[in-house]
Amino acid sequence: MSGSTSPAAVQATGIGRVFDAKGGPVTALDGIDLRIEPGELFGVLGPNGAGKSTLIKILSTLLLPSTGSASIFGLDVVTETARVRRIMNLVAGGDFSGYGLLTVREQLAMFAQFYGLPYREGMAKVDAQIASFGIEEIRDRKISALSTGQRQKLNFARSFLNDPWILFLDEPTIGLDVSAARDVRDRVRAFQAEQPGRTVLLTTHYMAEADEMCDRIAIVDHGRILAQGTPTELKRMVQKDALFVVGIDALPASMSLDSLRALPGVISVAARDADGSDASGVGSPMRRLAIGLKEDGALGGVISTLAAGGAHLQEISKSEPTLEEVFVQLVGRGISESDEVSDGE
Amino acid sequence: MPISAGSAPEVRPFGPLRGGAADAARSLVASARLAWAIEGNWAQPVYLAAFLIVRPLAFLGLFLAVLSIGGSLDVATIGFVVVGQAVFQIVSAALEGPTHALLDDRERYRTIRYIFATPSSLLPVSIGRSLVKASIAGFSALIVIGAGVLLGVPMRAGGPDLVLLVLVLPLGLLSVVGLGIVLGGICVQLRNDAWSYPEAVSSTVFLLCGAIFPLEVLPGPVQGISAALPITWWIEGLRRALLGTTSPGILGAMPTNELLLILAAGTAVIWLISPRLFVAGINRAREKGQLDRNTAS
Numbered sequence: 001m002s003g004s005t006s007p008a009a010v011q012a013t014g015i016g017r018v019f020d021a022k023g024g025p026v027t028a029l030d031g032i033d034l035r036i037e038p039g040e041l042f043g044v045l046g047p048n049g050a051g052k053s054t055l056i057k058i059l060s061t062l063l064l065p066s067t068g069s070a071s072i073f074g075l076d077v078v079t080e081t082a083r084v085r086r087i088m089n090l091v092a093g094g095d096f097s098g099y100g101l102l103t104v105r106e107q108l109a110m111f112a113q114f115y116g117l118p119y120r121e122g123m124a125k126v127d128a129q130i131a132s133f134g135i136e137e138i139r140d141r142k143i144s145a146l147s148t149g150q151r152q153k154l155n156f157a158r159s160f161l162n163d164p165w166i167l168f169l170d171e172p173t174i175g176l177d178v179s180a181a182r183d184v185r186d187r188v189r190a191f192q193a194e195q196p197g198r199t200v201l202l203t204t205h206y207m208a209e210a211d212e213m214c215d216r217i218a219i220v221d222h223g224r225i226l227a228q229g230t231p232t233e234l235k236r237m238v239q240k241d242a243l244f245v246v247g248i249d250a251l252p253a254s255m256s257l258d259s260l261r262a263l264p265g266v267i268s269v270a271a272r273d274a275d276g277s278d279a280s281g282v283g284s285p286m287r288r289l290a291i292g293l294k295e296d297g298a299l300g301g302v303i304s305t306l307a308a309g310g311a312h313l314q315e316i317s318k319s320e321p322t323l324e325e326v327f328v329q330l331v332g333r334g335i336s337e338s339d340e341v342s343d344g345e
Numbered sequence: 346m347p348i349s350a351g352s353a354p355e356v357r358p359f360g361p362l363r364g365g366a367a368d369a370a371r372s373l374v375a376s377a378r379l380a381w382a383i384e385g386n387w388a389q390p391v392y393l394a395a396f397l398i399v400r401p402l403a404f405l406g407l408f409l410a411v412l413s414i415g416g417s418l419d420v421a422t423i424g425f426v427v428v429g430q431a432v433f434q435i436v437s438a439a440l441e442g443p444t445h446a447l448l449d450d451r452e453r454y455r456t457i458r459y460i461f462a463t464p465s466s467l468l469p470v471s472i473g474r475s476l477v478k479a480s481i482a483g484f485s486a487l488i489v490i491g492a493g494v495l496l497g498v499p500m501r502a503g504g505p506d507l508v509l510l511v512l513v514l515p516l517g518l519l520s521v522v523g524l525g526i527v528l529g530g531i532c533v534q535l536r537n538d539a540w541s542y543p544e545a546v547s548s549t550v551f552l553l554c555g556a557i558f559p560l561e562v563l564p565g566p567v568q569g570i571s572a573a574l575p576i577t578w579w580i581e582g583l584r585r586a587l588l589g590t591t592s593p594g595i596l597g598a599m600p601t602n603e604l605l606l607i608l609a610a611g612t613a614v615i616w617l618i619s620p621r622l623f624v625a626g627i628n629r630a631r632e633k634g635q636l637d638r639n640t641a642s
């Protein structure tokens with residue numbers, strides 16, 4: 001049943017959403033254009049109130065857009081909801097959802113019914129998910145007695161019951177400890193590896209999570225996409241040149257930073273202290289030089305010049321910008337400045 | 346790793362996998378099971394006893410005490426009140442059921458988004474929850490009727506009229522569940538105080554439907570509203586089936602076969618309209634962003 005032009009996992013065109021609030025209308029989304037290919041793990045990164053959850057709610061049929069349109073594997077999220085809901089699932093972090101009086105297995109069984117699975121098939125899937133999350137020991141425990149991490153694993157187990165083609169994850173690891181967050185990420189990766197084409201759209205505050213997991217990332221603020229690309233592409237936006245840090249015992253007396261700057265392929269040279277801050281470095285046991293180059297190959301000339309002058313080389317490292325730096329440059333503030341929740345990792 | 350576009354996971358038939366009706370039935374049963382587990386808080390028998398036994402009996406005692414002030418408390422009056430009060434246990438549970446299920450799922454259990462995002466409709470889910478709430482309230486109804494027997498109310502000679510009971514009971518139940526569905530679709534659009542609306546409606550209906558006093562007590566135009574409520578005829582039908590007597594006044598003047606006809610027609614009209622109103626209400630809530638937003642957020 002494969003057509004000639006295959007649909008994107010997510011295709012959103014000009015999505016806007018305005019809420020009526022007491023103080024007047026609030027624009028949560030302001031013209032989002034997005035295309036996610038089948039099989040991608042796509043991240044949406046943005047500060048509080050950027051519109052991340054609103055976007056996920058619209059794509060997962062919980063909310064209607066005010067303007068624009070979106071489809072999931074070619075199915076319209078406004079008009080073809082019944083079909084969309086068969087091929088997607090959703091997990092939000094930070095909410096303690098669940099019927100406290102039900103056991104883990106009972107709640108999963110109930111959702112299996114809501115997903116339209118026949119009883120036997122549903123129970124087999126429930127038990128398989130319980131096993132794959134390693135939560136057999138709590139399968140007959142009441143949900144009211146679960147820890148935050150166990151609840152979120154249960155929530156994830158539910159989301160896999162209908163073998164979704166696309167999984168929407170809204171800050172899924174918020175409030176989880178390092179090991180529970182890792183378990184959840186591993187399961188998401190395994191879920192994608194099991195079947196080619198399975199797609200994940202993840203919103204997060206955690207830079208490390210986005211950097212580590214996502215094939216591509218969109219940075220959003222005030223309901224708009226400010227930039228999107230692979231993590232490497234985004235980092236290249238803030239730093240186009242190759243940046244190396246070279247540690248030497250001392251700068252030879254015959255040499256100045258200006259003489260290094262004059263070497264071919266060198267764009268900039270700056271002295272840097274061990275803690276990374278710019279400083280004179282006089283009298284310190286080691287001097288670090290931050291050297292910006294047009295391309296990696298120009299490093300050889302710099303090193304040989306330093307060596308010829310009698311400097312002893314102690315370390316060389318390539319300095320990569322972090323996503324945090326990309327974020328600060330695009331959004332104008334750090335993600336943690338706009339957020340009380342501290343980065344878990 | 347992104348792979349070339351178009352390699353969607355295993356191709357699965359899209360249309361209704363097992364047919365809409367089968368899916369709806371499955372959802373209804375699943376939510377009925379859920380309601381049985383969470384509404385009957387069977388782990389807390391004291392709470393359950395207070396709610397299902399003490400409360401309805403206390404209200405019955407209150408109504409009888411008020412009526413006895415006039416000094417005219419014969420067994421016929423007690424019988425009238427007992428059946429009205431018993432049936433109303435079920436009426437209020439069914440009227441409030443869907444709203445409370447939706448609001449519970451939104452505010453308390455925070456599961457509504459996950460249920461709404463399944464292929465199942467919230468309609469069978471709400472109906473299933475409501476039916477179970479009404480059935481549990483049926484237990485209270487039996488307790489109230491038992492109290493009536495102890496108070497000396499003469500029941501129908503030879504036991505209840507089973508034929509009438511089998512006709513009247515499901516029709517009336519369906520009609521109140523249908524009205525409850527409409528209330529649910531309205532209240533889920535509201536953010537604040539939505540809990541108390543169905544209770545206000547059910548209290549009003551209680552006064553209108555001849556549960557504890559005859560329709561003649563009401564002003565003329567209001568009597569017309571009472572006569573249009575299927576619940577009024579449901580209660581009267583059950584009085585005839587259980588007590589074997591007709592009530593005084595307008596209620597008693599209605600022949601039983603016409604009463605059945607009104608009840609059936611009313612229930613049919615309700616079910617023609619209520620699912621549409623419910624779905625329209627849910628869609629409106631989806632549009633406003635009210636489905637996934639609890640009062641605390």
Ligand SMILES: Nc1ncnc2c1ncn2[C@@H]1O[C@H](COP(=O)(O)OP(=O)(O)OP(=O)(O)O)[C@@H](O)[C@H]1O
Pocket residue numbers: 019020021026027028046047048049050051052053054055633634635638
């Ligand atoms: N139902 C609603 N009614 C009114 N305003 C809303 C509603 N939902 C969201 N908003 C507003 O829309 C904006 C975007 O909210 P959204 O929840 O999408 O942000 P977010 O990026 O998910 O933030 P966070 O990181 O805090 O989760 C915010 O200003 C929010 O207050």
Ligand SMILES: [Mg+2]
Pocket residue numbers: 052053054170
């Ligand atoms: Mg959010």
